[in-house]
Amino acid sequence: MEKFFYGENENQFGELRLPEGEGPFPVAIVIHGGFWRKPFTLEIIREVAEDLTASGFATWNIEYRRTGQEGGGYPGTLTDAAEATDYIRKLAESYPLDLNKVVTIGHSAGGHLATWIAARHRIDKNSELFITDTPLPIHGVVSLAGVNDLEMMHGVHEYRDQVLSLEPNNPTAELLGGSPEEYPERYKNASPVELLPLGVQQILVHGALDINVPIGISDYYQREAEGEGDFVKLIELPSAEHFVLTDTTSFAWETIKEELSLLVEY
Secondary structure (H helix, E strand, O other): OEEEEOOOOOOOEEEEEOOOOOOOEEEEEEEOOOOOEOOOOHHHHHHHHHHHHHOOOEEEEEOOOOEOOOOOOOOHHHHHHHHHHHOHHHHOOOOOEEEEEEEEEEEOHHHHHHHHHHOHHHOOOOOOOOOOOOOOOOOEEEEEOOOOOHHHHHHHHHHHHHHOOOOOOOHHHHHHOOOOOOOHHHHHHHOHHHHOOOOOEEEEEEEOOOOOOOHHHHHHHHHHHHHOOOOEEEEEEOOOOOHHHHOOOOHHHHHHHHHHHHHHHO
16 A cells, blocks of 8 residues: 555545556545544545455545545535546556546445546536546446435435434535535535536445435435436445445445446446
């Protein structure tokens, strides 16, 4: 494993792992979750990166500035993910990476970023999230319990807080600075469902028992994406909850890894 900084901030880095052999290798951009918040780092998804590397993928496990950190939230969290992705071109100058086979795989908030990265060519050029005319092309997406509809996720947390009489605790509002009513343009350019069609193959994996990110978000996203002409495969795991999807010893992970391999072969 080698660590590279794609920016000047201490959180703007990634871990590059290469499998055995000469390459060129397909590249998996691995993106951790944690509702975009400071306490959660790339360490929580490191085993996923290691397992994918052992299976023949070059992996780029990325860190990014998160809410609760200087520069985190909007737009920094998203532009960090974008810049980390484009940095693969720089890495390919020294390492045998196949730039025609770059896929993203992320969990939860990382699933949102994994899908959003593939949607960057659809962002309004007047948006703060637009940083280049030539984003690195993405071959495919694997979104694990991904928050691919930010407005819906905002509503889920708002409803929970009201029903349970809890103090406001809305990570989507933290990411974007407020509600969809307050910042409609931010939601429009940061939410994958608003940027359809993406024009790339997408695999959505979601556990039916997930109480952190409701499976209805993936179900709705798939229907909207197919309606726009995208190929989106939704794999519902009836006995899976939120965190099993990144457990490399689980039944769920074997399914995910098989789908990722098929995606790259296409």
